[in-house]
Amino acid sequence: MPEGHTIHRAARDHADVLQGKTIAAISPQGRFAAQAEQINGTVLTSTGAIGKHLFYHFSNGLTVHIHLGLGGYFVLQTQPADPPRDVVRLRMEGPTHVLDIIGPNTCELIPTHDVETLRLRYGPDLLADPPDPDRAIARIRRSRAPIAKLLMDQKVMSGIGNIYRAEILWLRRIDPMTQGCDLTEATLRALWDEMRELLKLGVELNAIVTNGERPKPGEPITERTNIFASDTCPECAGGIEKSTLAGRTLYHCPVCQTQST
Ligand SMILES: [Zn+2]
Incomplete structure (x- = not known):
């Protein structure tokens, strides 16, 4: 299972290549199709992490919340990317990079303002600034x-x-x-x-x-x-x-x- 540093690092790496970009979102696996539709064509405004939870915030006030769990993983490719495999829950495609999320334990679309509620449900993140x-x-x-x-x-x-x-x-x-x-x-x-x-x-x-x-x-x-x-x-x-x-x-x-x- 990834430890906290992996998720914070992923949040940073994914922001480096996708933040500020208009994202084409699809769910090749189909399980996240309706939600992907709702963020498709919006801009990824920022990413964030709380412990092992990763958040992708979009310009329409919605956030994708990911917890990889034991078997989930990310695949980040540069364009032109390979066609998605059908195990991909969510593909987020920007002009230069494509991110696939595969096998996550949690993959949900929530209003961005609900992230604060989640933050209070967990203990303080060791990497949060300021420390708490x-x-x-x-x-x-x-x-x-x-x-x-x-x-x-x-x-x-x-x-x-x-x-x-x-x-x-x-x-x-x-x-x-x-x-x-x-x-x-x-x-x-x-x-x-x-x-x-x-x-x-x-x-x-x-x-x-x-x-x-x-x-x-x-x-x-x-x-x-x-x-x-x-x-x-x-x-x-x-x-x-x-x-x-x-x-x-x-x-x-x-x-x-x-x-x-
Ligand atoms: Zn010893």
């Missing part, structure tokens, strides 16, 4: 759920997926099973700040990099993590423990991650 950590921190400190579960809960905060969850808890040396209510305000603020920086870096590089390495010029940009999907802890050389929490594999180092306040 207070609502997330207060919610964590009221909960008896383990922090590793709370970080993945998009109602607490938006943007962290399974990889970032493992990495940020390891970087902060926090025991993933610590109850939210046991963590101090200072611990959570430091976690928020570091997580925000990691996500911003993820948007810049278009890859998850949490181990401090930077790709050298010309080097392919790939994921660089500390403990995710790894057997050995880079700090203590001990074994990484794997367990399941909230339906996803949780990785942690039982030696290094002992912080519980």
Whole structure:
């Protein structure tokens, strides 16, 4: 599943090539045909992201809301583009680029002013400007759920997926099973700040990099993590423990991650 940085990056990349352009919209698959008709021939005025939700705002006051879910993806092509495959839910065609949205979990057309309602339904986005950590921190400190579960809960905060969850808890040396209510305000603020920086870096590089390495010029940009999907802890050389929490594999180092306040 894409993590928050992927969606923010997509919002930026898609705006770079389609914003301000008149869009021809179709639904080759047919499931979004009536909605595509309503935005066809209007101008894409801007894009936006809240956590893993992506929004395309059009000049007629309508917005396409996309959540890719586990299997959805984007294909961006330059013109002339290949004819759309019949799995394409929505094709948005501008003068220079064509964007296909395939297999999304959510693809709906909503009034643009409803986006604010959606924003309040989710926890604050780690990448939002200005940052709004207070609502997330207060919610964590009221909960008896383990922090590793709370970080993945998009109602607490938006943007962290399974990889970032493992990495940020390891970087902060926090025991993933610590109850939210046991963590101090200072611990959570430091976690928020570091997580925000990691996500911003993820948007810049278009890859998850949490181990401090930077790709050298010309080097392919790939994921660089500390403990995710790894057997050995880079700090203590001990074994990484794997367990399941909230339906996803949780990785942690039982030696290094002992912080519980
Ligand atoms: Zn360790």
